[in-house]
Amino acid sequence: MISIFKTNIGDENELVNIAQRLNKHLPDINWNVDLADCDRILRVESKDNNNDFIESLFRKMGFLCVNLEVFHTAPQ
Template sequence: MPTLLQNRTIHIFKTNINDEPDVKAIASSLNDFSDILKWNVAIDDCDKILRIESSETEPEGFIRLINTLGYACEELNF
């Protein structure tokens, strides 16, 4: 479930983005996604957490984008 913070929604996803080459492979697509304000991947975390701050409240578009790029992505509820 996303958290709403000052017109920003924070989405937390479990992924299989394992290393810096994987991060580089998704970077341009995430940077070009107009609703994304900020993003990062914690590749040192066991769940390879992708954190996205966005003006978009629904996670489906982000999940679809990451899946299209060849990576697993599922929203974590907290």
């Protein structure tokens, strides 16, 4: 599954802080953030639906994180 989120990550320093938390709590996901995009898009690829946890984690850290779209991929 691929999930797309709108965030308000401002810069590389904030991204490093978020990366530490995401990697600690969800080590099996692949993710990236496009800081050049006006919506600071977070793209998450995972076998499981972690969307609620990701949104909650961002909120607890003081960031916006809104799920825009979910794509279900074929099993591999």
